[in-house]
Amino acid sequence: MSSGFKFDASQEYQLDAINSVVDLLDGQPKDGEKLETTLRGPVAAADLSDNVALDLDLSQEVGAVGNRLVLDRDTVLANLQRVQDKNGLEVASKLFDDSALDFDIEMETGTGKTYVYLRTIFELAERYNFTKFVILVPSVAIREGVNTSIRLMRSHFENLYKKRNITFDSSVYSGKTAEEVQSFATSTNVQIMVMTIDSIRGNANTRIIHQTRDKLNGLKPIDYLKATHPVVIMDEPQNMESLLSQSAVGELDPVFTLRYSATHKRLRNVVYRLDPVDAHDLGLVKQIVVADVQQQGADASPYIKLVEVKNDKGWVARLELSGRKADGSLERRVVNVKQNQELSDPRLTNNANYDGWRVNEMSIEPAYVDLTLHGYLYQGESIGGSSGAIYKEMIRETIKEHLRKETQLRAKGIKVLSLFFIDKVESFLGDGSNNNDANGQFVQWFDELFREERAKSPQWQELLPQDPAELRRGYFSVLKGKKGAADRFQDTSGTTKADDDAYELIMQQKERLLDENEPTRFVFSHSALREGWDNPNVFQICTLREMGAETERRQTLGRGLRLPVAKGEGGFERVADRGIATLTVVANESYMQFADALQKEYKDAGVEIGRVRKSEFSKIPLQDSDGSITDENLGYEGSVSIWEYLLAQEFIDRDGIVHPKFQPNAEGFSLNMPADFMWAEPFVIDLISRTHIGKYVKPKSKRQSRTLNKELFANPEFEKFWETISRRTTYRVEVERDKIIENSVKAIKEAPDIDPLRIQVTRAGVKVLRGGAKGQELGSRQQELRGSYDLPDIIGELQEATSLTRKTIVDVLVGSGRLGEFIANPNDFIAMTKRLLQTELAKLVVHGVQYEKIAGSVYELRELRKDGEEEKERFLDQMYKLENADKSNFDYVVYDSDPERQFAELLDGREDIKFFMKLPNKFKIDTPVGPYNPDWAIVKHEDGEEHVYMIRETKSTEDEIKRRPTENAKIKSAKQHFEAIGVRDYAVSVPGSWRI
Numbered sequence: 001m002s003s004g005f006k007f008d009a010s011q012e013y014q015l016d017a018i019n020s021v022v023d024l025l026d027g028q029p030k031d032g033e034k035l036e037t038t039l040r041g042p043v044a045a046a047d048l049s050d051n052v053a054l055d056l057d058l059s060q061e062v063g064a065v066g067n068r069l070v071l072d073r074d075t076v077l078a079n080l081q082r083v084q085d086k087n088g089l090e091v092a093s094k095l096f097d098d099s100a101l102d103f104d105i106e107m108e109t110g111t112g113k114t115y116v117y118l119r120t121i122f123e124l125a126e127r128y129n130f131t132k133f134v135i136l137v138p139s140v141a142i143r144e145g146v147n148t149s150i151r152l153m154r155s156h157f158e159n160l161y162k163k164r165n166i167t168f169d170s171s172v173y174s175g176k177t178a179e180e181v182q183s184f185a186t187s188t189n190v191q192i193m194v195m196t197i198d199s200i201r202g203n204a205n206t207r208i209i210h211q212t213r214d215k216l217n218g219l220k221p222i223d224y225l226k227a228t229h230p231v232v233i234m235d236e237p238q239n240m241e242s243l244l245s246q247s248a249v250g251e252l253d254p255v256f257t258l259r260y261s262a263t264h265k266r267l268r269n270v271v272y273r274l275d276p277v278d279a280h281d282l283g284l285v286k287q288i289v290v291a292d293v294q295q296q297g298a299d300a301s302p303y304i305k306l307v308e309v310k311n312d313k314g315w316v317a318r319l320e321l322s323g324r325k326a327d328g329s330l331e332r333r334v335v336n337v338k339q340n341q342e343l344s345d346p347r348l349t350n351n352a353n354y355d356g357w358r359v360n361e362m363s364i365e366p367a368y369v370d371l372t373l374h375g376y377l378y379q380g381e382s383i384g385g386s387s388g389a390i391y392k393e394m395i396r397e398t399i400k401e402h403l404r405k406e407t408q409l410r411a412k413g414i415k416v417l418s419l420f421f422i423d424k425v426e427s428f429l430g431d432g433s434n435n436n437d438a439n440g441q442f443v444q445w446f447d448e449l450f451r452e453e454r455a456k457s458p459q460w461q462e463l464l465p466q467d468p469a470e471l472r473r474g475y476f477s478v479l480k481g482k483k484g485a486a487d488r489f490q491d492t493s494g495t496t497k498a499d500d501d502a503y504e505l506i507m508q509q510k511e512r513l514l515d516e517n518e519p520t521r522f523v524f525s526h527s528a529l530r531e532g533w534d535n536p537n538v539f540q541i542c543t544l545r546e547m548g549a550e551t552e553r554r555q556t557l558g559r560g561l562r563l564p565v566a567k568g569e570g571g572f573e574r575v576a577d578r579g580i581a582t583l584t585v586v587a588n589e590s591y592m593q594f595a596d597a598l599q600k601e602y603k604d605a606g607v608e609i610g611r612v613r614k615s616e617f618s619k620i621p622l623q624d625s626d627g628s629i630t631d632e633n634l635g636y637e638g639s640v641s642i643w644e645y646l647l648a649q650e651f652i653d654r655d656g657i658v659h660p661k662f663q664p665n666a667e668g669f670s671l672n673m674p675a676d677f678m679w680a681e682p683f684v685i686d687l688i689s690r691t692h693i694g695k696y697v698k699p700k701s702k703r704q705s706r707t708l709n710k711e712l713f714a715n716p717e718f719e720k721f722w723e724t725i726s727r728r729t730t731y732r733v734e735v736e737r738d739k740i741i742e743n744s745v746k747a748i749k750e751a752p753d754i755d756p757l758r759i760q761v762t763r764a765g766v767k768v769l770r771g772g773a774k775g776q777e778l779g780s781r782q783q784e785l786r787g788s789y790d791l792p793d794i795i796g797e798l799q800e801a802t803s804l805t806r807k808t809i810v811d812v813l814v815g816s817g818r819l820g821e822f823i824a825n826p827n828d829f830i831a832m833t834k835r836l837l838q839t840e841l842a843k844l845v846v847h848g849v850q851y852e853k854i855a856g857s858v859y860e861l862r863e864l865r866k867d868g869e870e871e872k873e874r875f876l877d878q879m880y881k882l883e884n885a886d887k888s889n890f891d892y893v894v895y896d897s898d899p900e901r902q903f904a905e906l907l908d909g910r911e912d913i914k915f916f917m918k919l920p921n922k923f924k925i926d927t928p929v930g931p932y933n934p935d936w937a938i939v940k941h942e943d944g945e946e947h948v949y950m951i952r953e954t955k956s957t958e959d960e961i962k963r964r965p966t967e968n969a970k971i972k973s974a975k976q977h978f979e980a981i982g983v984r985d986y987a988v989s990v991p992g993s994w995r996i
Contacts, residue, residue: 005511005565005572007115007156013274013282017105017116018123020087020272021258024103026079026827028071028128030792064185064227067130067255069101076101080269085635088618089270101256102268108279109262110286110561114149117233117260118192122161122168124231125190132184132228134252135194138239146194146235147172148510166190173199175208179215181224193225197240201248222251229255238265262558263605273615275607280696283576285561286539286583287873290591291401291700293393302353304343304374305382307334309367315339317362317369320382323349380423380545388441390588391544395420395442396449398542398586402521403453403460405539408871410463413567414575415516418540419559420524427544428474428524435474442544446472446522464521472522510535514565514572536562536574542586553598554605557585579872584700591699599693610693611656617642620683621964627679628961631839634680642677642684651688664689665898682956689898694877702876706890708868717939717947718915719861724949725937726923727981728856731973733928734848737808740840745815747836754832756824792826794833801834802841812837845928846969851980859923864889867920880904889917899954899991900935906994907938913996914947915939927973929966934974936989940996950985950996951978958990 071079077095080103084091096102107113117135124130137143150170157168169187171180173195184191200222204210209221216224232254234240238261240249249257259268262276279285305320317337322330335348339362343354360370367379374383402418409416422428422442430440447468454460464471512518514537538560560583565572575581587594602609618639622632646652651662651671663669664685673681712718798809813819813833822829868889878894880901885891893904895918907916916938924931938950953971960968971988978986987995 005152006570006574007153008574009156009160011112013278013284014112014116014119016087017107017272017274018120020083021103021105021120022123022127023083024076024079024271025069025071025124025128026831027075027825028069028827030127030129064224065131065188066185066228067132067231068229069255073098080271083271086633087272088615088633088636088639089273090615090636092269096268100250100254103256103258104264104268104270105258105260106264106270106273106275107260107262108274108276108285108561109558110563111274111279111284113260113262114146114235115153117235117258118150118153118157120258121190121192121231121233122157122166125166125168126161126164130231130255131188131190132230133190133192133233134225134230134254135192135233135235136197136240136249137194137235138197140196142235143172143194143196150192150194152511168192170194173209175199178208178213178221181221182216185224185228193230197245197248200251201244226251226253229253231255232257234259236261238263241265263554276602276609276696277607277613277691279561281690283578283581284563286563286581287578288557288561288697289582289584289700289703289873290594290697291397291584291586292590292594293390293397293586293588302343302351302357303332303382303384304357304371304377306367306369306377306379308379309362309364309369311364315362317359319343319359319369321349321354322351324351391442392445392449394542394544394586394588395445396453398540399446399450399453399522401540401584401586403457403464406463406521407459409580412575412580412870413516414564414580415514415537415567416521416539417513417535417537418522418542419535419538420522421541421543421545421556422524422526423545425474425476425526428476438474442524443472466519470519472524473520474524476524476526511572513537514567516567535559537564539564539582540584540586543588553594554601557583557598577872579874582873591697591701595693595697598697608656609696610691612643612646612652612658612688612691613656614640614643616656616687616691617680617684620680620687623679623961629679629964631965638677642673642680645674645677646671646684646688656691658688658691662688679962682962686897686956698875698877704874704876704879704892705871706874706879706892706894707885708865709886709889709891710865711886712889712915713861713865721915721937721939721947721949722861722864723857724981725951725978725983726857726859726861728854728858729851729925729977729980730854731849731851731926731928731977733845734850735841735844736848740804740844741808741811741815743840743844744812744837747840748812748816748818748833751832751836754818754821754825754828756821791823792830794822794826794830797830798834798837802837804837804841809837842929842965842969846972849928849973849976851973851976853980853982858925859920863922864920867922880908882908884908887913887915893918897954897956899956899989902991903936903952903954903989903994906996907936910996912941913938914941925974925977927970927977929969929973932970932974934986938996948985949983950987951983952987952989952995954989956990958988958993 073095077092080095081091105113105116107116121133135146137146147170161168166189168190169183170192171184171194173180173193181193184193200207200209202210204220212218212220230252232249232252234249234257237259240246274284276285280287303320303322307318307320310316310318315338318334319337320332320334321343323333323335325331330351337343337348337359340358340360341348343349343357344352348354356373358372360372362369368376370376377383398418398420402416405416420442426440427442428440429438430443432438432440450468450471454464513520513523513535541556541560543556563574563576563581566575585594589597599610603611615636616639618634618636620634620639621629622634624630643652643656647654649661649671650659652658671681671684673684677684794813795806795809798804799806802809813822816833818829874892874894878896879892880895881892882888882890882904887908893908895901895904900918904916904918907913916936919934919937921933924933926932934951935954936950936952938952940948940950942948951974953974955963955967957963975986978984989995
């Protein structure tokens with residue numbers, strides 16, 4: 001049965017995260033368990049230590065089919081170091097902990113973390129035959145989310161892996177059906193068990209998992225899990241860091257533990273990192289927009305908000321109050337107030353409105369103050385001001401944003417949802433008890449304002465004609481009604497048993513909420529249930545309470561960052577278009593306050609957003625000995641060297657904040673990089689230029705729609721131009737077989753030696769190590785390893801990776817003279833050969849490509865016009881406003897880099913340029929190294945010729961050796977493509993040499 005959701009199996013960043021984990025075990029034989037059993041033979045059972053004997057006995061008694069890791073720690077460490085360097089991470093000198101193998105994978109919320117670890121399970125099963133996996137989660141909310149994900153992704157994974165003979169079962173552990181651990185332990189296919197940490201955290205008195213069961217032959221459920229040595233996957237491990245939780249994980253006796261989170265509290269061996277900066281730069285999450293609704297003018301009655309109560313060096317209440325500035329105006333600020341201190345004190349506010357207001361007493365647990373003229377005020381609460389009026393305007397703003405977005409996206413099959421977080425259910429319910437009869441203040445305001453806003457446009461009345469009550473729905477913790485009474489919503493902490501139903505509803509109704517026929521579009525939920533909320537089509541979030549807690553903004557954003565989905569014929573598909581994927585946060589603080597507070601939350605979590613990170617430059621491509629840019633990366637150490645140089649030269653400070661000295665647009669500007677890194681300067685300047693918080697969070701006031709130049713599409717000259725430049729081609733590649741063999745054999749012969757795997761049999765077990773045989777005994781055992789497992793199909797794997805014929809591959813392998821190394825260490829040898837073959841093939845392919853014109857268009861004119869008429873989210877900081885709007889298809893040109901902005905300005909001002917446009921992302925031509933989207937299409941009038949059609953690619957440098965090989969390959973292919981369709985003026989434009 002199809003889930004209706006479509007999953008993309010080829011997202012590069014997800015495959016990188018998966019391969020990073022799989023590569024940790026490079027060298028592990030596929031049949032590790034069989035290998036260990038075979039090689040134990042020579043070791044007499046009497047010689048085994050008590051622990052190992054007990055381990056074997058338990059496995060035999062349970063009949064467990066488990067996981068066996070036979071690599072030694074040094075080999076795992078060497079693999080980890082290689083993976084870290086490749087991923088631009090700090091390279092560890094040793095493993096974090098000698099007693100356990102724990103690995104951290106850091107992925108920003110909304111980037112498919114669950115998909116990644118589920119797919120990693122199947123890759124580990126395929127590569128190394130691991131079959132037992134336990135997913136540990138900190139709460140019922142996350143357990144329900146994981147279980148829903150497995151259900152939605154089941155058919156996707158079956159399609160990918162069934163043909164590779166991998167099948168799987170999944171289950172949720174419950175003390176009520178604890179006997180199910182038996183089938184988990186004894187099954188031979190892949191087994192995935194999802195369980196909460198609470199189900200194993202405890203002892204025989206409190207947890208069934210630690211109690212002996214007659215149905216389990218007198219053993220405990222934990223014994224069955226332990227006997228399999230499962231791979232433990234921890235989802236949100238920062239919530240399972242207590243000593244009790246850690247010892248509970250240890251009781252599962254995992255073969256190793258994988259820890260997935262966006263916000264690790266304590267880092268172990270970090271394998272992969274995709275932080276908020278990377279996620280935004282790669283377009284994997286929505287653009288954040290802040291719409292601020294604030295009170296204007298002075299407070300009518302004194303405003304007081306309790307921020308916190310402290311007792312470090314005496315009792316102090318931190319209150320936000322309206323203080324008078326030197327110019328007489330009022331400004332809200334947080335001050336420290338002592339007991340019995342007058343709030344009108346000049347040292348605090350200098351505001352006579354606070355005369356008679358003092359703090360009588362204060363408490364930390366719970367945090368509150370007792371005010372003379374009010375009574376108790378609890379942490380996060382405020383009085384005075386006009387919070388009611390502000391909340392009403394926030395609801396109005398959310399409705400307006402929703403209606404605007406609904407107008408944009410309904411025709412695209414994208415359902416728009418808006419999410420309100422509240423902290424008192426009473427504000428939603430009023431005198432009612434559930435969705436049917438709710439009449440609280442927020443509900444009354446919502447219904448009134450929705451009718452008011454909808455009435456402003458006939459289009460909105462047509463889109464959403466329903467009664468407001470049908471369009472809104474509350475998801476709260478439910479107090480079950482007694483003796484026939486109705487169920488009632490209640491306030492909650494988010495962690496109680498009563499929350500299970502709310503989480504189940506949220507998660508299990510994910511698809512229903514995305515269905516256009518389900519009227520619910522505005523969702524109210526308790527702020528404590530925040531982690532349970534995760535729906536890709538949340539486009540507006542409104543928090544109808546004061547933002548307080550340290551991670552509140554980031555957590556709130558996390559509920560709507562995931563890319564939206566559109567419903568098509570094949571089900572739901574992700575939409576990455578930046579003009580659609582925006583999340584509007586309706587906040588009761590200014591854009592700057594929100595952005596600064598969010599940046600602080602990120603910094604406290606160790607994420608340098610809007611700053612230059614030490615790892616910022618690790619993905620810069622390396623130069624080879626000839627000075628050419630390669631597809632290899634600089635790595636972490638090189639990045640730190642550049643960062644320290646920038647600090648020493650005062651381009652940045654110790655926090656990575658860019659100094660005013662960095663002025664890349666000033667004439668003659670240079671970083672004066674040292675000789676070792678001179679080639680990297682353009683990359684470094686580009687990366688520093690991107691590091692500011694405004695790139696990630698934008699104010700609504702900077703949003704600007706573009707006007708389409710409709711007259712252009714009626715112009716026969718433009719029609720002819722578009723028809724010419726958008727013609728399709730097909731290409732074929734002619735590669736000389738002898739040349740590919742010659743080059744590949746040479747490359748493989750010159751590659752570094754591959755260490756053989758050797759076997760070490762000890763009383764504690766069997767270990768596989770990299771490196772040569774040591775002494776006669778280990779040498780003889782090496783022969784046993786060679787004969788003890790099946791060699792992989794090297795020709796099949798290389799054929800799949802390169803599309804070369806079997807005969808060509810055989811000739812390369814035999815010609816290399818290194819097949820002995822394949823037998824001694826197959827996995828490493830295949831990886832090396834695959835990489836070198838692909839590199840040599842890429843070099844030859846571009847020189848042998850030939851294009852031929854065929855019928856059809858890469859992007860039809862009618863499609864260009866239709867896409868242009870659809871309003872998109874655009875921001876002024878990424879657009880250039882044209883002086884001559886009739887010269888392009890829009891009045892603003894969107895640019896991605898400063899050279900592009902400069903180029904647009906040049907074309908706009910040149911009289912001989914009659915028309916130019918930035919080509920849309922959909923305008924793609926095929927090349928042997930992947931699809932290519934050129935930058936600009938131009939019509940120029942020259943003497944003696946009515947018009948010249950030009951295609952231009954803007955780059956920061958015209959020096960080929962300073963660009964990646966794949967970039968150069970695409971440019972060379974594009975030149976051939978355009979020549980084939982009669983557009984002979986294709987060139988690369990760079991500052992100082994625009995070639996126009």
